[in-house]
Amino acid sequence: MQAKNSNLIFNKDFSQLNTLLEENYSDSIKFILVDQNTHDHCILTLDQIGVSQLEDAEILLVPDGEGSKSPEIAISLWQALMSHNADRHAVLINLGGGMVTDLGGFIASTYKRGIDFINIPTSLLAMVDASIGGKTGINLDGVKNQVGTFNDPVATFLNTDFLQTLPQREFMSGWAEVYKHALIDNVSLFEEIQKIESPSKEVITTDLLKRIIAVKQQVVQSDPFEKGERQILNLGHTIGHAVETAVLGSDHELLHGEAVAAGIVIENFIAEEKNLLDNNIRKNIQEKLKSWYPDVFKLEFRGEALTEIALADKKNTNQNIRCSLLEEPGKVKWGIEVNSEDIESAIKQWNAI
Numbered sequence: 001m002q003a004k005n006s007n008l009i010f011n012k013d014f015s016q017l018n019t020l021l022e023e024n025y026s027d028s029i030k031f032i033l034v035d036q037n038t039h040d041h042c043i044l045t046l047d048q049i050g051v052s053q054l055e056d057a058e059i060l061l062v063p064d065g066e067g068s069k070s071p072e073i074a075i076s077l078w079q080a081l082m083s084h085n086a087d088r089h090a091v092l093i094n095l096g097g098g099m100v101t102d103l104g105g106f107i108a109s110t111y112k113r114g115i116d117f118i119n120i121p122t123s124l125l126a127m128v129d130a131s132i133g134g135k136t137g138i139n140l141d142g143v144k145n146q147v148g149t150f151n152d153p154v155a156t157f158l159n160t161d162f163l164q165t166l167p168q169r170e171f172m173s174g175w176a177e178v179y180k181h182a183l184i185d186n187v188s189l190f191e192e193i194q195k196i197e198s199p200s201k202e203v204i205t206t207d208l209l210k211r212i213i214a215v216k217q218q219v220v221q222s223d224p225f226e227k228g229e230r231q232i233l234n235l236g237h238t239i240g241h242a243v244e245t246a247v248l249g250s251d252h253e254l255l256h257g258e259a260v261a262a263g264i265v266i267e268n269f270i271a272e273e274k275n276l277l278d279n280n281i282r283k284n285i286q287e288k289l290k291s292w293y294p295d296v297f298k299l300e301f302r303g304e305a306l307t308e309i310a311l312a313d314k315k316n317t318n319q320n321i322r323c324s325l326l327e328e329p330g331k332v333k334w335g336i337e338v339n340s341e342d343i344e345s346a347i348k349q350w351n352a353i
């Protein structure tokens with residue numbers, strides 16, 4: 001029997017996962033998708049707390065990093081499911097960061113036209129963003145999330161203990177999405193987050209995690225398939241994805257959240273230029289992000305290269321780049337047309353910081 005409803009479970013023990021599996025998937029083949037990191041650090045945790053239903057699960061291991069969100073890896077995973085005779089009743093558990101939940105969600109959504117999946121996000125980025133809202137996907141020819149689905153997991157288990165397995169750089173990558181949610185939500189959450197000098201794992205209590213996730217859930221509920229308003233969640237991402245893609249494979253490769261931090265600052269230059277955003281607010285955001293991501297601010301970009309990449313963004317219409325731009329904390333305008341001059345002028349300002 002397949003249970004289907006999106007369910008966020010905030011719990012430090014996994015007894016509810018065991019019960020869910022026992023009640024719905026006791027006769028199903030179970031798979032756990034991991035990368036090397038979550039294979040080495042997180043499976044053990046599940047084992048230690050005794051999720052007996054997963055004792056015989058097949059482990060599907062992919063290399064760490066964004067490179068695994070590729071058609072080649074997707075094919076190898078579909079083949080692995082086939083070679084284990086996975087039928088439509090199989091269930092895939094995605095144990096990992098955003099790469100694992102994006103990739104695993106996509107594999108589960110497409111294999112035999114869809115099998116059930118469960119997310120267990122282990123990174124901050126996956127907890128507050130990637131595993132929430134039903135976007136799944138892989139990259140194609142260097143374009144982020146070009147192929148994917150909207151599909152919800154049966155359940156998502158949120159356990160902040162996994163954050164202890166994260167290197168600080170990975171934690172800060174997720175922190176950029178926390179900040180983005182605070183910018184989208186309202187002045188009070190923004191001011192609370194803006195006051196934090198050095199973000200640490202201890203700041204992420206289950207209560208704060210719930211509040212940050214609620215920002216995203218509210219937007220997703222009003223526009224699950226991104227026909228309009230959901231685009232506000234893409235704040236910082238048009239330029240962020242372009243920056244991330246531009247440095248991919250170089251010595252200056254950036255994590256997703258680091259690129260989003262740069263994307264927010266660069267898009268804010270455009271917002272100010274278009275008289276949407278006040279200069280003081282823009283500067284405060286820039287200074288805060290610079291204090292959290294000093295190394296990102298040392299990088300210089302080329303406007304032309306970023307424009308070319310941004311032309312493949314999913315929000316564009318008729319070959320026009322569309323951005324979601326900040327007006328003030330709590331107010332984001334989506335669908336704003338941005339041209340190559342806007343981007344080049346913003347990049348000049350970024351390079352001069």
Ligand SMILES: O=C(O)C(=O)C[C@@H](O)[C@H](O)[C@H](O)COP(=O)(O)O
Nearest residue numbers: 129133135144145230233234237314
């Ligand atoms: O969930 C959304 O909608 C978002 O835009 C959240 C983004 O932070 C996230 O990175 C998302 O996966 C980007 O999606 P894409 O549609 O721009 O590929």
